[in-house]
């Protein structure tokens with residue numbers, strides 16, 4: 001039987017990983033930044049952020065909760081696939097997960113990446129990591145195929161719109177009095193030029209803003225890590241807040257980390273500490289919308305993306321103008337060759 005004829009026999013949650021104690025922080029960051037043009041000072045700065053929280057990122061715990069919710073959702077919908085979990089940067093790492101899957105007899109798996117938007121980091125790099133892990137495991141390692149990007153799935157848009165509406169309600173104002181800033185991880189322009197990251201983010205932000213009836217909204221970026229000489233996606237969330245507030249005085253602001261699916265360290269530090277401090281200094285009332293996490297509609301979306309691939313459903317739901325994204329990435333999808341700016345020495 002050829003690979004394409006094998007039935008899907010398992011599901012894999014593919015994620016980033018995070019440290020679970022002080023001793024994990026530096027080796028984790030070294031894994032994250034391997035091959036990336038990021039100054040050592042930035043790595044140490046980020047290590048400090050993790051130290052603030054005892055060296056523990058909540059991302060692994062979030063993924064454990066998401067796994068449990070997916071198992072329950074699969075069970076109640078009759079999706080009969082065992083559920084596994086592997087990370088790029090911290091335990092459980094991909095080679096260990098694939099070895100376990102092989103030992104359990106899995107041959108062909110469907111994967112959900114915890115990245116809703118296409119770019120090297122959230123798409124191609126995971127696929128490369130999995131190929132490297134398959135080589136490490138050797139013959140008999142399961143094939144892993146990702147489900148399509150869910151950035152414009154109606155259940156993701158509804159999840160985020162409900163989360164934004166919650167924050168507007170908590171601020172106790174009408175939507176027309178609120179500025180909404182959608183945020184995502186900044187990436188180098190040389191990465192952004194080879195993928196649809198920005199286009200998908202803008203579309204998802206527009207769809208969520210439309211759903212809550214917000215007209216004063218913008219897409220901004222956070223967590224930039226590159227050297228100053230290298231262009232990355234802008235504006236930065238804090239620069240955008242300061243600039244908008246200088247121009248027109250922001251009264252109420254809702255910050256929406258639409259580019260992430262869990263309230264991990266980058267959300268807790270860059271938004272809940274830095275952006276929140278800035279807003280407090282300027283007298284802006286700020287709310288931060290929760291990420292999708294384990295909200296029921298988001299978990300249902302994962303199940304539906306799986307069902308459309310295993311042939312249990314003929315529906316491929318998508319809202320807005322971009323349509324359902326590709327199931328199988330084209331050969332040149334999300335390519336990235338880091339370019340070092342002139343005069344910058346490798347770190």
Ligand SMILES: C=CC1=C(C)c2cc3[nH]c(cc4nc(cc5[nH]c(cc1n2)c(C)c5CCC(=O)O)C(CCC(=O)O)=C4C)c(C)c3C=C
Nearest residue numbers: 015016032036038046114115119121122185187225261264
């Ligand atoms: C060149 C691009 C990137 C660098 C350098 C980078 C450094 C960096 N990132 C984290 C922590 C996280 N990053 C996460 C997501 C994420 N990171 C990038 C790009 C770079 N990060 C992108 C485009 C994305 C979004 C897509 C994705 O891969 O998920 C996350 C969230 C992961 C998740 O599963 O939710 C974390 C956490 C650190 C600590 C770091 C080092 C300075």
Ligand SMILES: [Fe+2]
Nearest residue numbers: 121185223266
């Ligand atoms: Fe990152």
Ligand SMILES: [Fe+2]
Nearest residue numbers: 118123333334
């Ligand atoms: Fe891709």
